[in-house]
Amino acid sequence: MAESKKVVVFRIQGEEYAIPIEFVISIEKIAGITPIPHLPHYVNGIAKVRDELIPVIDLKQVLYHQGTNLEEASRKIVLQTEELSVGIIVDEAKEIIDIPNEAVKPLGLAAYQKTSYFSGVANLNSKLITLIDPSVLVESLEGIKDIKEYMKNQTQMQ
Template sequence: MEDSRKVVVFESGDEEYGISIEAILSIEKDEKVTPIPHLPSYMLGMINVRGELVPILDFEQILYHRSSEGFEQAKIIVLKTDDLSFAIRVKEAKEIVDIPGDRLKQMGLVAYGKTTYFTAIAQLDDRLITIIDPTILAQSLDGMKQIQSYMKEFKAKQMT
């Protein structure tokens, strides 16, 4: 395990989650989403982030099967993986925390197929922060492979 890990902590439901700052391109205000019909329920559509079209996922929908629509403090966290940039709408982006390596515990639930993107739990005083790997998240959601293929084709067409 590493010495320490810097993560952006955000809220979804009543829980705190963290994603390594290396995977984060930016944190944006909640903005207009262009809906696209027939997408999975967790996919809100597309947003324009500094001239790039990015698919946006509703993290509240992924975890709790309810919409994040209407949260006053909602933020959009733009993530990058080797295959795809995408965004998640979260209830609130809170802070950047430096988590010591000895505070990160591997999760027994990782074996459960629907939560493989939860890679560890950080135990900090009276807080538990579930750490998420955005690459595994993107690979584990139904429909994301097709969206990745579409985005690659879309970018290739823009280049020509």
């Protein structure tokens, strides 16, 4: 049997991206985000998810340097990485699928440091899905150390 990877597929700016399911805690409607001043431009604020405060990142801001226009289909995908739980805002969470390992090709741009979080591209039924490694994504964000420190302080104050 061919090996495959279960992923959550989502859409941003008309493009499809995927994150391995093992990082995904939940997919939720956008609600309850508290803006916090002086955090990096890609952080919409913090939200409480399962009694834990997490930073909420606008992934469109990270990838395209544009804010997401929140619509009915917009979702917050809550991720757990080794370092930090985060919420990412996406235009639409589409589906959970299995991607056969042989359908995943390395990204030619992987050497480009600003896109090091793209772990490959899956070519499925004539559509391309870019795979994102959430741990590398979180670690590559500018100012993430400050955010981790802020979140640690918030947790201790609870």
